[in-house]
Amino acid sequence: MMNKAYVVIIGGGVTGCSIAYNLAKKGIKDIIVLERKYLSYGATGRCGAGIRQQWGTHQNCILSTESIKIFENMNEILQTKRDIELKQKGYLLLAYSEKELKQFKKNIEIQHEHNIPSTLVTPEEAKEIVPMLNTENIIGGAFCPTDGHANPFLVNQAYADAAKRLGVKFIKAEALGIKKKESKIIGVETNKGFIETTRVVNAAGSWSKEIGSMVGIDLPVYSEVHEILATEPVKPILNPMVMSFSHNFYCQQTPHGSFIMGMSPIEKVKDVSWQFLERMTKKISTLLPPTKNLRIVRQWSGYYNISPDKQPIVCESEEIEGFYMAIGFSGHGFMLSPAVGILMSNIILKEKLQWDVTLDIGRFKRKEIIEEPSVV
Amino acid sequence: MNDDNIIVCRCEDITMKEIRDAIKEGFTTLEEIKRVLRAGMGPCQGKTCGPIIAREIVKMTGKSMEEVMTQKLRPPFGGITFKEVINDE
Numbered sequence: 001m002m003n004k005a006y007v008v009i010i011g012g013g014v015t016g017c018s019i020a021y022n023l024a025k026k027g028i029k030d031i032i033v034l035e036r037k038y039l040s041y042g043a044t045g046r047c048g049a050g051i052r053q054q055w056g057t058h059q060n061c062i063l064s065t066e067s068i069k070i071f072e073n074m075n076e077i078l079q080t081k082r083d084i085e086l087k088q089k090g091y092l093l094l095a096y097s098e099k100e101l102k103q104f105k106k107n108i109e110i111q112h113e114h115n116i117p118s119t120l121v122t123p124e125e126a127k128e129i130v131p132m133l134n135t136e137n138i139i140g141g142a143f144c145p146t147d148g149h150a151n152p153f154l155v156n157q158a159y160a161d162a163a164k165r166l167g168v169k170f171i172k173a174e175a176l177g178i179k180k181k182e183s184k185i186i187g188v189e190t191n192k193g194f195i196e197t198t199r200v201v202n203a204a205g206s207w208s209k210e211i212g213s214m215v216g217i218d219l220p221v222y223s224e225v226h227e228i229l230a231t232e233p234v235k236p237i238l239n240p241m242v243m244s245f246s247h248n249f250y251c252q253q254t255p256h257g258s259f260i261m262g263m264s265p266i267e268k269v270k271d272v273s274w275q276f277l278e279r280m281t282k283k284i285s286t287l288l289p290p291t292k293n294l295r296i297v298r299q300w301s302g303y304y305n306i307s308p309d310k311q312p313i314v315c316e317s318e319e320i321e322g323f324y325m326a327i328g329f330s331g332h333g334f335m336l337s338p339a340v341g342i343l344m345s346n347i348i349l350k351e352k353l354q355w356d357v358t359l360d361i362g363r364f365k366r367k368e369i370i371e372e373p374s375v376v
Numbered sequence: 377m378n379d380d381n382i383i384v385c386r387c388e389d390i391t392m393k394e395i396r397d398a399i400k401e402g403f404t405t406l407e408e409i410k411r412v413l414r415a416g417m418g419p420c421q422g423k424t425c426g427p428i429i430a431r432e433i434v435k436m437t438g439k440s441m442e443e444v445m446t447q448k449l450r451p452p453f454g455g456i457t458f459k460e461v462i463n464d465e
Binding site: 038039040041045082153154157230232256272277278281282284285291292293294295296297298299300 | 405411412418419421455456
């Protein structure tokens, strides 16, 4: 195995692979990606496969709308072997209270500053967008027609393939420790040997806190189990992702035909639970009644790596020179990964950030936190 | 006999040729093949295609069966409708 690298990226999820690709595209050689299992083993391969731009903070709006521009052209940009299954049929967000609707109005004002084509909709308009929707108790909603779906496995693979073509090395190994001298990174210890490097990127998603502790930093993130189920494929009957924050769920039909849906845990769970199946099916069959006849083929769980303001932390460590992190995506790492890869390449190469965002870890100490209000 | 056209994954309609191409491309565990081809994601959850794909990987790569048979079987282990879950007929 190679024992020297310009940078070692820990984590072969979509974030790590996007970072590797964007660095390699700028001509950087000797990039190593460490993955202890296989690509998409963690949160990337377990996510709800949605991509949305309807956010309540400027930063998330910028990251997501810039990412969607890349998703729209990804097959060409990355020369993907397999189509990434982009579906832009929108996200319909439902409001069940005046308070929720007011928040949507506020969010849309922010979104419009970033040219995101979202609008408020009445219950009648929501029913036009989703004819099977049970509009009982719904007082309105928000809709953005360019939101949608992409296949996380194939996007992850496309970034990895493109990175490999540019010379990035993928090594199936586990990071066991990170060596530093004074406050500078000097290498990574793996179960397949030591790699000498002055730069490490923590893109370990669910395990990012453990990677932080390898350099003695207590990162302000935690991982929480969320559950999802998928059904058998049926003919296309649902165009947009349907989502509610107060009812705490999201549900979409993928281009493959299967429905994917999930909700945040009510109590702490370690893995999949029967309770989730009951709650989820009850909720969705009330709201989208024809789904009652759908057959569940599998359920699974995965981690959200949550940050204090539900927005990613993408920066170099303040304490350890050469320790970079792209963590705390709070359930939205997949949809933001195209932009995050570019930003991390800016940070590592000491370039000006491509977009005006503040994603450094110092924002928590400076108390510059604007929490993202729109998260399931 | 040319067995390339045999449907290996009946849930997702995947042929032996597609499986072999994926193995040649470097996907050499059931989990990796599932992620790029969907083999094993259908109603049978890999109970039919899993052992066939595993044997093919062993044949083509020389890996041991233990290394290859890593697929996680996801519940509910058999198709079940929403209305069965919520007891509403």
